[in-house]
Amino acid sequence: MEKSDLNLLIGGEAGQGLLTIGDLLTKCLVRAGYSVVVTQSYHSRIRGGHNTFALRVSSKQVVAPRESVDLLIALNEETVNLHRTEVVEGGLILADEAYGIGSGGCLQVPYQELSEERFANIVAFGVVSHLLGLDQKLVAKTVEDAFGKKDSQLVEKNRLALNDAFNWSGQQAVDFPKLPRVADSGQRLVMNGNEAIAMGALSAGVKFCAFYPMTPATSIALNLAAQASRMGLVVEQAEDEIAAINMAIGASFAGAPSIVPTSGGGFALMTEGVSLAGMTETPVVIVVAQRPGPATGLPTRTEQADLEFVLHAGHGEFPRAIFSPGTVEECFWLTRKAFEVALKTQSPVFILTDQFLADSSRAVIPFDLKNLKPIDSGIETDPSNLPYRRYAITESGISPRLVPGMTEHLVVAGSDEHPVDGHLTEDLNIRKQMVEKRLRKEQGIIREAISPVYSGDDRPDILMITWGSSVGAVLEAAAQLRNQSRSVGTLHFPQVWPLVPDQFMAYFQNSGEVVCIEGNAFGQLARLIRRETGFAVHRNVLRYDGLPITPEYIIRELGN
Amino acid sequence: MVSIEEYGQFETAWCPGCGNFSILESVKRGLVASRLEPHQLLFVSGIGQAAKTPHYLNANVFNGLHGRALPVATGAKLANPNLKVIVESGDGCNYGEGGNHFLAAIRRNIDLTMIVHDNQVYGLTKGQASPTTQEGFVTKAQPEGVASTPFNPIAVAVAMQASFVARGFSGMGDHLTTLIEKAIAHEGFALIDVLQPCVSFNKVNTFAWYKKRCYTLSEEYDPTDWQAAMAKATEWGDSIPLGILYRQQRPTFEARLAVLQQGGLVDRETDLRELEKIMDKFS
Numbered sequence: 001m002e003k004s005d006l007n008l009l010i011g012g013e014a015g016q017g018l019l020t021i022g023d024l025l026t027k028c029l030v031r032a033g034y035s036v037v038v039t040q041s042y043h044s045r046i047r048g049g050h051n052t053f054a055l056r057v058s059s060k061q062v063v064a065p066r067e068s069v070d071l072l073i074a075l076n077e078e079t080v081n082l083h084r085t086e087v088v089e090g091g092l093i094l095a096d097e098a099y100g101i102g103s104g105g106c107l108q109v110p111y112q113e114l115s116e117e118r119f120a121n122i123v124a125f126g127v128v129s130h131l132l133g134l135d136q137k138l139v140a141k142t143v144e145d146a147f148g149k150k151d152s153q154l155v156e157k158n159r160l161a162l163n164d165a166f167n168w169s170g171q172q173a174v175d176f177p178k179l180p181r182v183a184d185s186g187q188r189l190v191m192n193g194n195e196a197i198a199m200g201a202l203s204a205g206v207k208f209c210a211f212y213p214m215t216p217a218t219s220i221a222l223n224l225a226a227q228a229s230r231m232g233l234v235v236e237q238a239e240d241e242i243a244a245i246n247m248a249i250g251a252s253f254a255g256a257p258s259i260v261p262t263s264g265g266g267f268a269l270m271t272e273g274v275s276l277a278g279m280t281e282t283p284v285v286i287v288v289a290q291r292p293g294p295a296t297g298l299p300t301r302t303e304q305a306d307l308e309f310v311l312h313a314g315h316g317e318f319p320r321a322i323f324s325p326g327t328v329e330e331c332f333w334l335t336r337k338a339f340e341v342a343l344k345t346q347s348p349v350f351i352l353t354d355q356f357l358a359d360s361s362r363a364v365i366p367f368d369l370k371n372l373k374p375i376d377s378g379i380e381t382d383p384s385n386l387p388y389r390r391y392a393i394t395e396s397g398i399s400p401r402l403v404p405g406m407t408e409h410l411v412v413a414g415s416d417e418h419p420v421d422g423h424l425t426e427d428l429n430i431r432k433q434m435v436e437k438r439l440r441k442e443q444g445i446i447r448e449a450i451s452p453v454y455s456g457d458d459r460p461d462i463l464m465i466t467w468g469s470s471v472g473a474v475l476e477a478a479a480q481l482r483n484q485s486r487s488v489g490t491l492h493f494p495q496v497w498p499l500v501p502d503q504f505m506a507y508f509q510n511s512g513e514v515v516c517i518e519g520n521a522f523g524q525l526a527r528l529i530r531r532e533t534g535f536a537v538h539r540n541v542l543r544y545d546g547l548p549i550t551p552e553y554i555i556r557e558l559g560n
Numbered sequence: 561m562v563s564i565e566e567y568g569q570f571e572t573a574w575c576p577g578c579g580n581f582s583i584l585e586s587v588k589r590g591l592v593a594s595r596l597e598p599h600q601l602l603f604v605s606g607i608g609q610a611a612k613t614p615h616y617l618n619a620n621v622f623n624g625l626h627g628r629a630l631p632v633a634t635g636a637k638l639a640n641p642n643l644k645v646i647v648e649s650g651d652g653c654n655y656g657e658g659g660n661h662f663l664a665a666i667r668r669n670i671d672l673t674m675i676v677h678d679n680q681v682y683g684l685t686k687g688q689a690s691p692t693t694q695e696g697f698v699t700k701a702q703p704e705g706v707a708s709t710p711f712n713p714i715a716v717a718v719a720m721q722a723s724f725v726a727r728g729f730s731g732m733g734d735h736l737t738t739l740i741e742k743a744i745a746h747e748g749f750a751l752i753d754v755l756q757p758c759v760s761f762n763k764v765n766t767f768a769w770y771k772k773r774c775y776t777l778s779e780e781y782d783p784t785d786w787q788a789a790m791a792k793a794t795e796w797g798d799s800i801p802l803g804i805l806y807r808q809q810r811p812t813f814e815a816r817l818a819v820l821q822q823g824g825l826v827d828r829e830t831d832l833r834e835l836e837k838i839m840d841k842f843s
Contacts, residue, residue, distance in 0.1 A: 031843075189842035202835050207825040208639060210631075227838055229818050232828050234638050239664035243631040246624065250604070250635025253622055254643065255826030258635070276625050366839060369832045377827075403826060404602045404620030404636070405643040412621040415607070423615045424573075424623075 003177035005058040007066045008128070011083055012075025015047040017121040021073065022053035023361075024125045028142040029057050030190045030363040032134055033182040037472065038192070038361040039065040039548060044215070044299040050078060057132075059180045063327065063472035065356075067552045071131065071176070073124060074099075092176045094127065107131075107174055114168055119161035126165025133178035136166055189364045193331045193357035193469075196364070197287060198223035200335030201259050202231050203367070204375050206285075208251035208258040209235045210244040212266055215299050216355035217289035220261035241266040245273030249282050253413060255379055255403035257339055261287040264306050265296065271313040274348050278318030280413040281391070281399065281438070283342035283349070283378070285335070290354040292546050301546030302355035304468050304519035307528070310350050311497055317435065319442035322350040322497040323450070326471030328362045330494055334450075336375065341448050343378040345441045346401060352496070354519070356548035357469035379403055389420040393433060397440030442498060449495055451503045456489030462558075463511035465537070466518060467493040467525050470549045474517050477554035487512075496525060499532045508535050515558070517541040519549055564592050570616040574609060579730035579756025579767075583677060584613055586733050587648070590740030594644075602643045604633040606658065608684050610650035610677030627657025630665045633672050640824040641814050644744065645672040652682050655691040655711050662713075665749055666722040668813040673743045673750045676713065677730075679758040680765050687761035697764060713753050715793040718806045721786065724750035725793075725806040729774045730757070731767055735802060742804065748812050755800070770800070777803035784808065 008025065010018045022038065029036055037056045043049030056066050069086045072079065074095040087093060087105070095101050097108035109127055111120045122143060129139040143158050191199070198220050201209075211221040225235040234256075238244035241262055248258035262270060267288050277284045288310050292303035310322055321341050323334040335351060342349040380400050385392065388409035392399045399420075404411045412422030417434060419425045456463075456478065466474045471492040478488040491507055493499075508514055516526035516537040523540040530536050541557040543549045567588045574580045591601065603614035607626035614621040620643075624632045629647045637645045647654075654662055654676050665674070681699075682688045688701040691711040698705050717725040724746040728736035736754060743750035755774065757767045781803070782788060789806035814820050 187843050189839065191842050195842065199835070199839060202838070203830070203832065205828075205830040207828060208635065210635065230834055230838065231831065232819055232822075232825070234817060234819055234825060236634075236638065238631065239660050242628065243634075243661055243664065246628040246631035247635035247638075249624070250622065250632035250637075251639040251825070252635070253632070254602070254636035254639035255824075256635075256639035272625055273628070276628075280622070280624070364842075366843070369836050369839070372832060374830060379826075403640070404622075405600060405640055406826060408599045410598060410618060410620050412615075412623075414615075414621070414623040415625055416623065422621065424612065 001175070001177045002180045003070070004060055004180055005056070005062065006070045006132070006177070006179065007068060008055040008057065008071045008073065009069045009083060009086070010053040010055070010073040010075065011079030012051060013048050014042060014045055014051050016075045018051060018053050018075055020121045021125050022055060024142055024146060025055055025128060026361050027146070027190050028129060028134060028139055030188055031138060031142065033185045034059060034179065034363070035062045036361065036363055037062050037065055038359070039356065040359040041547070042300050050082065057179065059182045064476040065473070065548055065550050067550050071128065073128060092174065094124070107172065114164045115161040119157060122158050122161040123165040126162045127169050130166055130169035131174065131176050187366055189366055190361050191328050191364045192359055192361045193325070193328055193353050194219040194289070194359070195223055196328045196331035197335045197351065197353065199367070200332040201285070201339065202227060203369060203372060204336045204339035205257050205377070206259050206339065207233045207256035208248060209233065209260070210238045210247040210258070211261050212238050212241045212244050214263045214266045216291055216358040217261040217263045217287060219358065220287055220289070241269040242273065245270040245284070245286070246276070248284050249273060249277055249280070252282050252284050253280070253403070255377070255406065257283070257343060257377065259285045259287065261289065263289050263291055264293050264309070267306070267310070267313065275314035275316055275318070276415050277348040278314055278316065278320070278438070279415050281346040282413070283346050285338045285342050285349050285351065287351045287353065289358050290352065292544065298546045300355065302519065302548050303544060303546065304354055304470065305521070305524065305544065307352060307496055307524040308522070310352055311528070318347070318438050319345065319445055320348050320350065320497065321445050321448070322352055322495065324352045324468040324494055324496045325357070326468055326492055326494060328360070328364050331357065332367055334494060337450070340375050341445060343375060344448070345444045346378065346398060347441060347445065352468060354469050381407055383409060390422045391418060391420045391434065391437070393420060393437050395440070396444055397437045398444065446498050446500055449498060449500050449503070453492045453494065454489060454507055457487045459510050460489035461487040461512040463489045463491060463507060463514045465491040465493070465514065465516050465525070467496050470517055470519055473549040473551050473554055476551035480551060480555060493525065496528065499528065501533045505533060505535070513538045515539045515541055517549060517554060519543050562592055562595060562597050564588050566598060566618060567591065568618045572616050573612060575760050577759040578609070579679060579758070580610060580613060580677060582730045582733050583736065583754055583756060584616055586736040586740055587613070587675065588617055589737040590744065593737065593741040594744045596644055596744070600644055602636055602645045604629045604636065604645065604647050606649040606653035608650040608653045610648065611653055613648050627653050628661070629653065630658055630661035630674070634665065634668070634670055637670055637672055638814060638820070638825070640826055641820055642824060647672060647674040649676065650683070651676055651678040651680065651692045652690040655713055659691070663720065666717055666720045669723050669748045669810060670813040671747055671749070673740070674752070675740065676751070676753050677756055678713070678753050679756045679762055681758050681762040683758050683761055694764070712794065712796070713751070714805055715790070717751050718786070718789045718793040721808060722751055722806070723748035723808045723810055724804070725789070726750070726752045726804045727802050728752055728754045729770055729802055730754060731771055732774065732802065735776060739804070748810065773798060773800045774802050775799055777801050777805070
């Protein structure tokens with residue numbers, strides 16, 4: 001028996017190794033050629049609590065998490081009690097025989113007989129791999145690559161644990177569907193959203209990162225720090241978020257393309273710095289990895305409720321761009337784009353992601369680095385007009401940018417209103433000219449704006465619009481509705497600011513019901529669209545319980 | 561040879577008689593003595609009357625937010641370690657709003673000079689208490705007198721073994737000029753707390769008040785003796801010691817970063833081949 005789309009759920013306490021099993025399975029499945037979507041859900045603690053690692057795997061392309069479970073891998077009894085009802089008919093629970101769950105719908109694994117306790121994760125990985133019908137050599141290689149070959153004793157013990165798991169599994173009469181074999185799809189990477197943002201930033205030439213640790217943004221900085229010496233950048237853990245953004249502004253002012261990863265509460269501390277970047281016209285890329293608020297909220301869960309916050313953060317008026325990647329690939333490409341726009345327009349540029357996408361590993365075709373053009377730093381060395389004036393008035397609003405100490409010319413930047421030379425002024429005519437100069441830069445940002453991505457019929461009965469990480473669920477919900485002969489279109493906004501009505505208004509006008517689907521309680525994109533275009537969406541599908549939007553959730557909410 | 565004229569003369573927004581004038585003069589003379597050209601320097605300041613100082617001389621300038629001069633200076637120094645970075649701002653900016661950055665900068669020992677105009681009062685916002693205002697000082701914001709004990713920046717810096725801790729007085733220009741020259745020459749974080757009168761809002765700690773109390777440390781004083789420095793750092797009231805109170809050689813923050821041993825971060829090539837190898841690890 002085969003099934004092309006399986007949902008695996010690993011559950012247990014933090015520290016039990018569910019991440020090890022999950023990562024091994026993900027890597028192995030991607031190497032075998034399958035498509036995966038990982039959803040991690042954890043309590044805000046290092047040990048204990050109830051954590052899950054959901055791994056949806058398919059022989060076809062999948063882009064969203066799924067709710068029902070085919071295989072529940074329980075690392076403790078609590079997992080069985082909490083998730084048993086999610087297991088589909090014909091599904092299976094994999095649990096330690098010590099729990100005494102009984103054999104109906106459960107494969108009871110004698111972990112204690114099969115291995116020492118510390119190799120139980122390897123045994124679990126081996127048993128699951130066998131159930132799914134994965135190639136044993138590939139499974140063994142995945143373990144070897146993950147733990148390295150340095151410690152020969154460890155290598156041997158892993159090998160033995162895996163063999164015992166295979167042998168034991170082979171003797172069990174279990175009725176569980178195997179994954180269909182898939183053709184070799186070439187080299188693919190296993191990457192989550194945060195890793196892709198870090199790689200995108202490196203490809204764009206990031207040279208400075210300052211951060212203060214905050215879930216779910218931290219791993220962006222950690223991925224950059226791991227490559228700092230190889231890629232020639234400085235990563236500094238600042239004393240607080242205010243320092244982080246001000247350091248990035250200082251580094252960028254002195255010529256280093258800079259990034260600041262944070263989450264809602266940390267970003268709240270940065271807002272005066274955002275305004276400073278706007279006033280001093282210093283390029284900086286800020287990643288806001290969203291989690292549910294207000295205040296500390298649900299620190300390790302997901303939400304898309306900071307769109308309005310990021311759009312309005314910072315006092316006064318100045319242009320900005322906000323990208324909202326929905327896939328791991330978009331995390332990479334839009335981070336590059338964010339640097340390009342920030343450097344070109346000398347402005348703060350944002351990337352809005354969230355916990356779900358940050359931690360969601362997917363299979364990714366390697367990015368074509370060979371054909372990448374370097375991103376222009378926008379830094380000049382030889383001013384065409386002398387004396388050099390940092391804030392020279394121009395038609396585009398973009399003034400020639402020199403960096404201090406690299407030439408004989410002096411560079412003066414000020415947070416007070418300033419004339420062209422950057423010093424202090426209270427001349428109200430100059431004030432007016434400078435406001436207009438800064439705001440003219442928005443035209444440059446608009447010219448760079450990425451169009452919303454449409455797919456579906458020309459004149460659909462229902463148009464589902466969305467942004468950020470919810471796009472996968474929207475695409476799959478649309479596919480399911482089309483299978484029921486419904487006429488459906490989808491429109492994903494990979495950039496939520498500035499909105500360019502010409503890019504999307506026709507879709508609204510050509511559709512029946514327009515539904516906006518997003519992970520917050522206000523319907524923030526819908527409100528923004530109404531403010532900017534006057535168009536009121538007909539219906540909202542909103543989620544704000546800390547979990548990512550799923551195709552099933554959308555279908556339920558739409559009520560067919 | 562650089563001359564003081566190259567640093568220019570500018571009209572200021574300060575009150576006549578303000579201590580800022582003589583501090584500015586000492587800064588310029590210290591820069592000339594250090595043989596630094598304007599383009600080799602980056603002045604970073606926050607907000608306040610003292611924070612306007614960098615606008616009144618020729619140099620590269622980043623005049624940022626209240627309290628946030630140090631992180632901007634830190635980022636700029638890491639991006640381009642060849643810049644001579646000088647932070648210049650007041651006591652409220654550096655010790656109040658920016659207190660956390662002050663502690664972090666001492667711990668990092670990043671190579672920059674921090675000149676704090678310390679007049680024990682807020683000038684720009686018209687006379688409220690600052691972190692260094694003495695107990696009992698009456699202001700419109702503290703009508704019953706300041707209840708908190710004053711922050712002692714010198715004692716904190718010495719306690720944390722900052723690598724260069726000095727105190728100057730705006731009324732002793734030559735002495736201050738020498739301190740500035742030595743602070744610039746010092747490799748590592750150098751603090752100069754500069755006492756100054758505020759003619760508009762501090763009627764207690766006047767020029768005469770400081771003049772009567774300030775004295776320079778003797779030749780015999782050993783600034784590398786930490787215990788002695790702690791004792792001197794807490795001396796305040798009838799007599800106030802001026803000079804280098806504590807000094808220590810230790811590696812700078814930037815010297816510990818391997819990446820910066822090949823120079824600054826500006827104009828560095830991005831090695832996409834190396835990145836390709838890094839990305840291969842994800843397969």
